Amino acid sequence: xxxxxxxxxxxxxxxxxxxxxxxxxxxxxxxxxxxxxxxxxxxxxxxxxxxxxxxxxxxxxxxxxxxxxxxxxxxxxxxxxxxxxxxxxxxxxxxxxxxxxxxxxxxxxxxxxxxxxxxxxxxxxxxxxxxxxxxxxxxxxxxxxxxxxxxxxxxxxxxxxxxxxxxxxxxxxxxxxxxxxxxxxxxxxxxxxxxxxxxxxxxxxxxxxxxxxxxxxxxxxxxxxxxxxxxxxxxxxxxxxx
Amino acid sequence: xxxxxxxxxxxxxxxxxxxxxxxxxxxxxxxxxxxxxxxxxxxxxxxxxxxxxxxxxxxxxxxxxxxxxxxxxxxxxxxxxxxxxxxxxxxxxxxxxxxxxxxxxxxxxxxxxxxxxxxxxxxxxxxxxxxxxxxxxxxxxxxxxxxxxxxxxxxxxxxxxxxxxxxxxxxxxxxxxxxxxxxxxxxxxxxxxxxxxxxxxxxxxxxxxxxxxxxxxxxxxxxxxxxxxxxxxxxxxxxxxx
DNA sequence: AAGTGGTCTAGACCACGTC
DNA sequence: ACGTGGTCTAGACCACTTT
Numbered sequence: 117x118x119x120x121x122x123x124x125x126x127x128x129x130x131x132x133x134x135x136x137x138x139x140x141x142x143x144x145x146x147x148x149x150x151x152x153x154x155x156x157x158x159x160x161x162x163x164x165x166x167x168x169x170x171x172x173x174x175x176x177x178x179x180x181x182x183x184x185x186x187x188x189x190x191x192x193x194x195x196x197x198x199x200x201x202x203x204x205x206x207x208x209x210x211x212x213x214x215x216x217x218x219x220x221x222x223x224x225x226x227x228x229x230x231x232x233x234x235x236x237x238x239x240x241x242x243x244x245x246x247x248x249x250x251x252x253x254x255x256x257x258x259x260x261x262x263x264x265x266x267x268x269x270x271x272x273x274x275x276x277x278x279x280x281x282x283x284x285x286x287x288x289x290x291x292x293x294x295x296x297x298x299x300x301x302x303x304x305x306x307x308x309x310x311x312x313x314x315x316x317x318x319x320x321x322x323x324x325x326x327x328x329x330x331x332x333x334x335x336x337x338x339x340x341x342x343x344x345x346x347x348x349x350x351x352x353x354x355x356x357x358x
Numbered sequence: 359x360x361x362x363x364x365x366x367x368x369x370x371x372x373x374x375x376x377x378x379x380x381x382x383x384x385x386x387x388x389x390x391x392x393x394x395x396x397x398x399x400x401x402x403x404x405x406x407x408x409x410x411x412x413x414x415x416x417x418x419x420x421x422x423x424x425x426x427x428x429x430x431x432x433x434x435x436x437x438x439x440x441x442x443x444x445x446x447x448x449x450x451x452x453x454x455x456x457x458x459x460x461x462x463x464x465x466x467x468x469x470x471x472x473x474x475x476x477x478x479x480x481x482x483x484x485x486x487x488x489x490x491x492x493x494x495x496x497x498x499x500x501x502x503x504x505x506x507x508x509x510x511x512x513x514x515x516x517x518x519x520x521x522x523x524x525x526x527x528x529x530x531x532x533x534x535x536x537x538x539x540x541x542x543x544x545x546x547x548x549x550x551x552x553x554x555x556x557x558x559x560x561x562x563x564x565x566x567x568x569x570x571x572x573x574x575x576x577x578x579x580x581x582x583x584x585x586x587x588x589x590x591x592x593x594x595x596x597x598x599x600x
Numbered sequence: 601a602a603g604t605g606g607t608c609t610a611g612a613c614c615a616c617g618t619c
Numbered sequence: 620a621c622g623t624g625g626t627c628t629a630g631a632c633c634a635c636t637t638t
Contacts, residue, residue: 124634126606126607126608127607127608128607128608149623152622152623152624153623153624154622154623162608162609163608163609163610164609164610165607165608165609165610166607166608166609168624168625169607169608171624176418177600178600182624182625183616183617183623183624184615184616184617184623184624184625185615185616185617185618185622185623185624185625186616186617186618186622186623186624187622187623187624188623188624201599202599204597204599206544298598298599298600299598299599300596300597300598300599301596301597301598301599302448302594302595302596302597303545303567303590303594303595303596303597304567304590304594304595305547305548305565305566305567305588305590306547306565307565321563323547323548323549323565323566324547324565325545325546325547325567329599346547348545348546348547352544352545352546353544353545353546354542354543354544354545355446355542355543355544355545355597356540356541356542356543357443357444357446357540357541357542357543357571358419358420358540366615368625368626368627369626369627370626370627391604394603394604394605395604395605396603396604404627404628405627405628405629406628406629407626407627407628407629408626408627408628410605410606411626411627413605424605424606425604425605425635425636426604426605426606426634426635426636427603427604427605427606427634427635427636427637428603428604428605428635428636428637429603429604429605429636430604430605601637601638602636602637602638603635603636603637603638604634604635604636604637605633605634605635605636606632606633606634606635607631607632607633607634608630608631608632608633609629609630609631609632610628610629610630611627611628611629612626612627612628613625613626613627613628614624614625614626614627615623615624615625615626616622616623616624616625617621617622617623617624618620618621618622618623619620619621619622
């Protein structure tokens with residue numbers, strides 16, 4: 117039999133898509149186990165090996181987490197095993213970050229040109245904005261301004277942020293059902309303005325990292341845009357190149 | 359039969375080690391094809407599937423490159439397909455980097471404390487140092503100071519650097535047989551000193567990225583330490599978080 | 601036509617965690 | 620003892636490249 121499909125996609129990728137759809141649709145909740153490979157293989161009418169390959173890729177993309185003997189689980193920002201996955205700051209002595217988030221403000225606005233482009237929403241559509249200070253090792257290290265589409269985060273309030281123990285992404289996942297999957301960052305060097313300098317307890321004009329991040333959920337859909345000013349007095353941004 | 363090995367390692371990982379040893383020993387040269395999976399399976403006395411899993415991991419780590427229908431090849435910094443793998447700078451408008459390396463100086467010295475720690479060599483042992491300017495889109499963007507262990511790079515000269523077309527890592531691989539596999543970077547924000555400012559055609563005290571990189575070859579052995587000052591006037595450092 | 605990697609299957613057994 | 624993911628095998632067939 118000749119092969120004729122121009123949009124050929126191997127079986128395991130189709131299975132992968134089905135699993136992602138189930139995740140997206142909320143069939144399986146973050147932190148919980150998905151059905152066993154045998155179970156999935158029967159459901160989809162393929163061999164266990166094909167399911168395995170699909171799950172392998174999803175585990176490599178951090179959408180799923182395998183645990184031998186126990187099962188395969190939906191990745192969660194709530195899981196302490198995950199830690200603060202997207203924060204790349206390390207103390208100069210190499211010790212752990214120990215982040216503490218201090219929400220400063222939270223208000224609603226209409227999307228300007230930049231927010232609209234980065235969040236892929238119409239200009240003028242409702243968004244929520246958060247300003248917060250991040251302390252690392254009990255020292256002010258990052259000032260963030262975070263832009264969120266109102267479609268998902270319209271109900272976000274300062275009180276909610278202040279009352280939450282844990283990471284922002286954990287809150288977004290638990291309270292708003294939005295799961296942050298991957299992100300892109302653009303890093304530049306800038307001089308501290310007066311306001312940021314005060315918050316970070318440094319001198320005005322001190323060089324800072326400007327880190328612009330767009331965060332995506334399933335289907336490469338952008339659901340967060342943030343700009344952070346990182347003080348590198350006590351910490352550095354660590355990156356691995358492969 | 360009970361399992362009793364405390365240092366249990368699955369077969370495919372042992373195969374993987376054997377392949378890495380062969381790469382390290384120079385049995386197969388960068389850019390060239392390694393034996394077919396069938397061939398390797400017979401040599402090692404395992405099934406093709408086991409070799410496949412080993413090669414899969416090595417391909418994921420960018421040590422090997424698979425090409426359907428042709429074979430599996432040793433990754434090479436010389437290969438235009440690879441590009442400049444470790445340079446994360448992108449133009450503000452998003453276009454490609456088009457790097458041009460301009461070697462400024464090259465001399466030999468004895469390893470100081472910092473170089474000795476980062477290169478894992480004895481303090482006082484011979485090292486080579488390179489200073490160079492990197493232009494992106496024909497604009498000065500990065501000033502690098504590069505520290506290399508004399509053990510491998512004792513013969514490096516400015517003339518060699520100036521005469522080379524292509525990336526530094528391509529030169530290191532081709533002329534010195536040292537293959538850069540992965541790297542770690544530590545990024546901070548600093549103010550431009552006078553000398554760097556001149557080279558980068560910017561004002562003194564302009565904020566710059568300070569990018570410190572340690573680069574490793576096989577077996578996690580560090581073989582390069584460099585510090586770069588990156589101008590983010592026309593470019594930004596791009597990073598992907600997963 | 602021949603050789604390579606890529607996919608898919610089916611079955612056996614191992615390692616890990618829980619009951 | 621049982622169920623889970625992890626490893627290993629053997630064989631079939633597909634897709635891509637070269638001869």
